[in-house]
Amino acid sequence: MKKRQYNVLDLFCGCGGLSKGFEMAGYNIVLGVDFNEPALKTYAYNHHGSKTLKGDLSSAKTFEEIEQIIGRKKIDVIIGGPPCQGFSLTGPRNFDDERNKLYLAMIESVHRFSPTAFMIENVPGMATLYKGEVRDEIVRRFTKMGYNVTCKIICAADYGVPQIRKRLVFIGLKDSTRGFEFPTPSHSVENYVTCEQAISDLPSLVDDIGSDVAEYVMPPQNDFQRLMRGECNVLYNHKAVDHKQFVKDTIALVPDGGNWKDLPKGVGESRKFHMAWTRYKSDRPSRTIDTGHRNNFHYKWNRCPTVRESARLQTFPDDFVFIGNKGQQDKQVGNAVPCLMAKAIGEELVKYLK
Ligand SMILES: C[S@@+](CC[C@H](N)C(=O)[O-])C[C@H]1O[C@@H](n2cnc3c(N)ncnc32)[C@H](O)[C@@H]1O
Structure with missing residues (x-):
């Protein structure tokens, strides 16, 4: 019997390091969305089964276009790494500040597509920003929407990546009584x-x-x-x-x-x-x-x-293959989630989707 492939929507997809890792873990990447043209060209060149959409994720119009492309397909998992430049909490927990709209895009997409799970990746500094209030607010928002949310700072080197790259990862599981347990590292300092x-x-x-x-x-x-x-x-x-x-x-x-x-x-x-x-x-x-x-x-x-x-x-x-000039290619590579780290998370997440 053919194994069911879970459908994924990748927001802020860049050139698609995160998508590539999930693809390696057996997922079907339906669509990658970003507003950077060279990154999307690289994405399209390397993810043959996936569609791409060039759009600004702070605009409602982009979400309408995403809905049109996805049609009746069920999205099982939403993944994304929104940039957090200028992340701000003005006043007591004013998460809805204009500057946080890219995070709100992740919330909006989960609200619209109601996936079984989501993953958000960000820089580790996000965990302690405003004494952890930003992280706590993200957890609170998704919890209110019915997701069991776990977050952890993980290091790519622990998953066979030749790089010390620490990232804060949130995983949300819809209507789940248990939280996600991050994959056991395959590597250590030795x-x-x-x-x-x-x-x-x-x-x-x-x-x-x-x-x-x-x-x-x-x-x-x-x-x-x-x-x-x-x-x-x-x-x-x-x-x-x-x-x-x-x-x-x-x-x-x-x-x-x-x-x-x-x-x-x-x-x-x-x-x-x-x-x-x-x-x-x-x-x-x-x-x-x-x-x-x-x-x-x-x-x-x-x-x-x-x-x-x-x-x-x-x-x-x-x-x-990376497309664009040298500066654009460097940016695409540097912005990406290491594929083997994404693959390790994707493989673990499958166990929760069954
Ligand atoms: C950290 S990178 C994502 C890398 C990607 N997850 C990967 O693994 O290759 C963030 C991406 O967000 C995109 N981006 C930033 N603001 C955006 C917006 N308003 N709408 C759509 N994409 C945006 C950037 O072009 C960049 O490619």
Whole structure:
């Protein structure tokens, strides 16, 4: 008998890291919604069975369009990572402030589609914002709508992602007497996947900055690299930034895992803040991938990571192709939920949907 696939709606889908992880866990992603065109192009290119909608989720019109696309289909799960810039509580718990409208979009969608479950992902700072009042208000709102809500800060590295990336995740289960239990970590500090294990097989690009479509130069060196390559035999998005000579000379002075503090006096002083001139540490997971600020460098080569290297650290499989210019691609990768973390949550959530 064919296994039932649960239907998912992904709001603020970006390029679709969260969708990809749920797809890997066996879900059917019906629709991804975002207002960023390049991210949606990447989403459409890589999620063949899903539709995309370009729309502003703070507008009621977008919800009408979502309803039209979904038609009579039952949405089992709503997933989403609304940005929380400028999140504000003006006055006593004024959650309905204009600036919080993107969170309200998640509430609105759950209200309209009444899914069996929802997942919201956000930065860990959301947990303590206004002494936890924002988090508590989100839980309260969904609880009032009949959901049993659990929230927890989890770390991507615990689920096989070569990156220390902590995220606050809310899971709501409709009419459930039990709360969601987050998946048991598959990894711990002793066996975290390291930067070197994640990207050592990718060309160094020391003599040539490479191109968007290229070839692998060596076989995969370990299970992680085999997993990322899958059946893929073309190397996409592995193109280096053409750094100025002074950048290459400066980073050459920073050791594996070091930063600006390791530079001799008078060198690299134009960037002298906390994260400046940081090299990934080869035998550790990377720090949180950003959206391309160019402060992080390869653990060995004198350049920033390529989009493919960052994508590896976010556990996007190698056949996931990023579209747009380099800045847009970096943003898509940096904004995403790591696929393997999303997959672990999706696999656990299935147990509650049956
Ligand atoms: C953190 S990213 C989501 C990443 C995504 N969950 C993933 O795993 O790839 C947030 C997304 O929200 C989108 N966004 C921000 N404001 C929006 C709005 N008003 N309407 C629709 N999308 C919006 C941004 O374009 C961005 O792609």
